[in-house]
Amino acid sequence: MRALAGWGRTAPSHAEVLTVATEEQVLAxxxxxxxxxxxxxxxxYGDAAQSGGGLVLDNRGLDQVGDIGPDGVVRLGAGVSxxxxxxxxxxxxxxxxxxxxxxxVTIGGALAADVHGKNHHVExxxxxxxxxxxxxxxxxxxxxxxxxxxxxxxxxxxxxGLTGVATEVELTLTSIETDQVLVDTDRYDDLDAVMAAxxxxxxxxxxxxxxxxxxxxxxxxxRAILTRGDHARAEDLDRPRLAAPGPARLGVPFAAPPGLxxxxxxxxxxxxxxxxxxxxxxxxxQPLGRFFHxxxxxxxxxRLYGPRGxxxxxxxxxxxxxxxxxxxxxxxxxxxxxxxxxVLKRFGPADPAPLSFPQPGWTLALDxxxxxxxxxxxxxxxxxxxxxxxxxxxxxxxxxxxxELARVMYPRLAEFAALADTIDPERRLVSDLARRxxxxxx
Amino acid sequence: MENAFGxxxxxxxxxxxxxxARAVVRKLCAARTETVVLAGRDAGRLEEAAAxxxxxxxxxxxxxxxxxxxxxxxxxxxxxxxxxxxGPVDLxxxxxxxxxxQREWEDDAARAAEMALVNYAWPVAALAEVRRRLVAQGHGxxxxxxxxxxxxxxxxxxxxxxxxxxxDRLCVGLADSLEGTGVSxxxxxxxxxxxxxxxxxxxxxxxxGVNEVAxxxxxGLASGARFIWSPPILRYVFFVLRHLPARVWRLVAxx
Numbered sequence: 001m002r003a004l005a006g007w008g009r010t011a012p013s014h015a016e017v018l019t020v021a022t023e024e025q026v027l028a029x030x031x032x033x034x035x036x037x038x039x040x041x042x043x044x045y046g047d048a049a050q051s052g053g054g055l056v057l058d059n060r061g062l063d064q065v066g067d068i069g070p071d072g073v074v075r076l077g078a079g080v081s082x083x084x085x086x087x088x089x090x091x092x093x094x095x096x097x098x099x100x101x102x103x104x105v106t107i108g109g110a111l112a113a114d115v116h117g118k119n120h121h122v123e124x125x126x127x128x129x130x131x132x133x134x135x136x137x138x139x140x141x142x143x144x145x146x147x148x149x150x151x152x153x154x155x156x157x158x159x160x161g162l163t164g165v166a167t168e169v170e171l172t173l174t175s176i177e178t179d180q181v182l183v184d185t186d187r188y189d190d191l192d193a194v195m196a197a198x199x200x201x202x203x204x205x206x207x208x209x210x211x212x213x214x215x216x217x218x219x220x221x222x223r224a225i226l227t228r229g230d231h232a233r234a235e236d237l238d239r240p241r242l243a244a245p246g247p248a249r250l251g252v253p254f255a256a257p258p259g260l261x262x263x264x265x266x267x268x269x270x271x272x273x274x275x276x277x278x279x280x281x282x283x284x285x286q287p288l289g290r291f292f293h294x295x296x297x298x299x300x301x302x303r304l305y306g307p308r309g310x311x312x313x314x315x316x317x318x319x320x321x322x323x324x325x326x327x328x329x330x331x332x333x334x335x336x337x338x339x340x341x342x343v344l345k346r347f348g349p350a351d352p353a354p355l356s357f358p359q360p361g362w363t364l365a366l367d368x369x370x371x372x373x374x375x376x377x378x379x380x381x382x383x384x385x386x387x388x389x390x391x392x393x394x395x396x397x398x399x400x401x402x403x404e405l406a407r408v409m410y411p412r413l414a415e416f417a418a419l420a421d422t423i424d425p426e427r428r429l430v431s432d433l434a435r436r437x438x439x440x441x442x
Numbered sequence: 443m444e445n446a447f448g449x450x451x452x453x454x455x456x457x458x459x460x461x462x463a464r465a466v467v468r469k470l471c472a473a474r475t476e477t478v479v480l481a482g483r484d485a486g487r488l489e490e491a492a493a494x495x496x497x498x499x500x501x502x503x504x505x506x507x508x509x510x511x512x513x514x515x516x517x518x519x520x521x522x523x524x525x526x527x528x529g530p531v532d533l534x535x536x537x538x539x540x541x542x543x544q545r546e547w548e549d550d551a552a553r554a555a556e557m558a559l560v561n562y563a564w565p566v567a568a569l570a571e572v573r574r575r576l577v578a579q580g581h582g583x584x585x586x587x588x589x590x591x592x593x594x595x596x597x598x599x600x601x602x603x604x605x606x607x608x609x610d611r612l613c614v615g616l617a618d619s620l621e622g623t624g625v626s627x628x629x630x631x632x633x634x635x636x637x638x639x640x641x642x643x644x645x646x647x648x649x650x651g652v653n654e655v656a657x658x659x660x661x662g663l664a665s666g667a668r669f670i671w672s673p674p675i676l677r678y679v680f681f682v683l684r685h686l687p688a689r690v691w692r693l694v695a696x697x
Contacts, residue, residue, distance in 0.1 A: 001580075013581035047443065054580070376447045
């Protein structure tokens with residue numbers, strides 16, 4: 001038995017952890033009759049990969065990496081991390097089609113969260129690049145994909161493990177010529193300016209994301225650094241190479257004392273970050289790791305938030321409701337709730353998955369330390385705004401949403417729950433997240 | 443399930459008609475709590491508290507009856523309360539208590555025994571069953587209502603304070619036993635609180651109302667601190683009082 005929590009280190013629960021390496025082991029776990037959920041590297045921020053009193057299946061035993069075909073298709077064990085995959089694929093000239101801000105997620109976890117990256121506005125989310133999945137459910141093992149039992153395949157994308165335990169994923173990789181990205185950087189003095197620039201120019205770039213300072217107020221409310229780019233081609237560089245990113249050089253050895261990250265220290269950090277960025281720079285070569293995985297620079301950085309942990313609040317609202325983004329930044333800046341640089345991004349079309357997070361529009365993600373007494377109430381207010389605007393919060397990040405609003409934000413939840421009941425009539429696939437938001441009840 | 447801010451969705455209160463417990467329940471229901479089970483002795487008062495919980499947002503609020511002078515019944519009472527919750531219980535508040543009438547009861551063996559049963563023996567028995575159930579569940583939190591009176595027992599209330607002191611110290615060990623189980627125990631140490639329990643008692647410095655205590659409890663649930671002092675300054679006040687020479691202590695405490 002072991003206490004498990006998400007990356008935000010809040011609301012832990014105790015469960016028996018079994019490392020699985022075969023489909024038979026997963027089936028045996030279901031046969032115990034206990035609640036079951038899969039867990040990868042524990043990068044979900046909230047309570048998605050834990051199940052109090054039940055069995056948590058660590059998928060890191062499913063670690064096979066197949067050969068990469070000439071078309072970029074590769075078969076991967078669900079417990080292979082993006083880091084493991086890139087160590088193998090970059091030297092052969094292949095990159096993951098979609099990557100979150102860290103390489104420390106498993107392929108199974110990436111599918112379960114249907115992760116998105118800086119290219120969502122052009123290339124969609126993770127599941128759109130998956131050809132097939134081996135899925136172990138309480139009623140048997142099956143292979144699903146966009147053209148093979150598509151309803152179960154799409155129900156699995158973004159469902160945070162509630163349709164079964166993925167054991168193997170067939171993924172199409174992206175061809176690259178170098179290990180560098182050519183990056184254009186621009187600094188904007190307020191939120192409206194950066195949003196206008198993204199609306200106008202994102203279509204010209206494959207990758208685009210903005211960092212927003214949520215601590216500056218008044219005239220500089222929401223000042224931002226926008227970085228956009230694409231993979232460098234061999235002819236763009238003097239000495240093109242294909243080297244995988246190395247491990248983090250820095251780490252946080254133990255939980256910091258509470259209050260290390262406070263309005264003053266975070267304001268100072270944000271100020272320095274903003275001033276260090278160039279006002280305008282074009283086609284700067286940056287290594288893949290630096291551009292895509294800023295979160296991997298420091299190991300165990302979540303410990304900086306101290307013993308109480310932190311929540312990440314990420315929402316998406318439709319394009320025409322961009323006022324909600326401004327309202328969120330204003331509300332948090334006004335309350336002096338300390339928040340590191342927030343991430344702002346435009347999403348392209350959604351995929352057909354009922355519980356997948358991305359939908360066309362604007363997404364904003366903020367890291368917020370647990371502590372300020374006003375924070376729970378402010379986030380509840382923002383939930384209302386987001387739901388009213390037809391938007392939603394991201395289940396992979398959530399640790400505090402109201403169950404009623406989950407139904408408003410994910411209107412296809414009832415359809416999902418009915419389908420999940422067909423492959424798991426006894427509702428053994430249960431996580432703390434599912435219990436909290438009643439995801440299996442529809 | 444409890445959320446990242448320590449706000450529970452389901453709640454069992456042992457001693458559910460306590461004014462402090464009711465104030466905490468109101469705040470919890472206004473936040474996230476949907477399922478409330480109130481256990482206690484007085485059916486009428488429990489019903490009133492249950493109706494109040496529903497007014498504040500609980501979708502179900504039920505009641506369970508028990509007699510706090512009978513510790514052998516505590517296991518059954520806790521079981522009935524968990525059954526009434528109908529699923530995992532995120533928070534158990536132990537608010538059973540009897541202030542009694544010190545001056546009249548201090549030479550009365552039966553009454554002195556009753557004070558020890560209600561304020562110590564019954565809660566200890568109930569905590570054993572709560573512990574077993576929450577550990578099996580893999581998560582949950584226990585909030586035990588102690589008192590600053592437990593830190594240094596006063597002559598004017600030693601039957602009450604002495605029993606609370608026993609409970610408070612026992613809970614420190616119980617909390618240690620829960621490390622690494624996914625379950626945690628927090629000890630609430632309020633000062634003098636204006637409530638039906640203390641009606642007619644003389645007010646002393648640092649007196650608060652029940653809502654102020656509830657506010658402090660909400661912050662304490664979010665922080666996970668083992669000891670929740672209300673008002674928080676009493677932590678420092680009692681650090682001093684605890685070390686006063688007995689003669690000075692009597693002068694301060696026996697007014």
